[in-house]
Amino acid sequence: MSKTLALILFALSSLPALSSETSAHDEHHLPHGRHHISVFLGTTDLEGNTGFTQGIDYEYRINGLIGLGGVAEYALGGIEAWTILAVADIHLKNGLILQVGPGFEHGDEEDVFVTRFGALYEFEFGKYTISPQVHFDDHTGSEDAVVYGIAFGFSF
Template sequence: MNNLKLPLVCLFLSNTCIYAQLQEEGSKQESQNHSSKHHIALFNGATTNFSHESTSYTIGLDYEYRISKLLGIGLLGEVIFADSEEFLTGVALCAHPFKGTKLIAAPLVVFSEEHHSEGHEIKKESSFAFRIGAGYDFHVGKLSLGPTVDFDFGKTEALNYGLSIGFGF
């Protein structure tokens, strides 16, 4: 039994050192993935408008500046390719309560164009709306990929859903 004490102690100490080193490398990797103060993302998805009972292709771009580990503030813009094309822009307040989870709230300005078949008349209008949403980002290095779901309400109500691909810097 005495002959086994030294190898067991050596094995225990070496495993402890390896575990500590792996934990340190893991925390460095995690802090690198989530320590970016700036994040820009491209959104690709669809918008279902409940007032018009239609679903349209949507692309967007958003930027976020992380104030702290929990909070960020950003800008967003989207184009909804419907019969009457819409452009949305807003200032978003972002919360990151859990690893990868993103909750947003944003007042929006909606610019829309309506084309009438009678002649070449174009009717332009703007309105205010509000967005609440959630998403989850999977990080690979400085890149992020994840689903996003937003609910917009104002003049109309719409559900916006799709995939965001981003880059932290």
């Protein structure tokens, strides 16, 4: 797990270099603003339990490639846990986004460190978005989880 954390910290440390130049080109590709917020509805699979999951996601688009933000999700159905994450969104091409970030999960029985690796595809309709997504949550010292669903958002 320490290798995973080191990789994430290295990737996040390179973000200032990637984001240092904001150009008119970036403004052209972010016509609805640098802020994006979305509501997530989906499912979490953890230790044989499947629970309805709801959450909220905020992203600040540094440029056309990188966004930084946070995720807060709550899983029901026998899981009963909050997951809070700081994430980097890497906007690859035509709506394909990779998401990675550290965080923690607070459940009834324990608190664990989480590393999220995910992918989503963002369909844009003006300033509004719909994005199906799937995430793998690596839990330190505990069973890992898969979170999947759809998010509805908007840029401003």
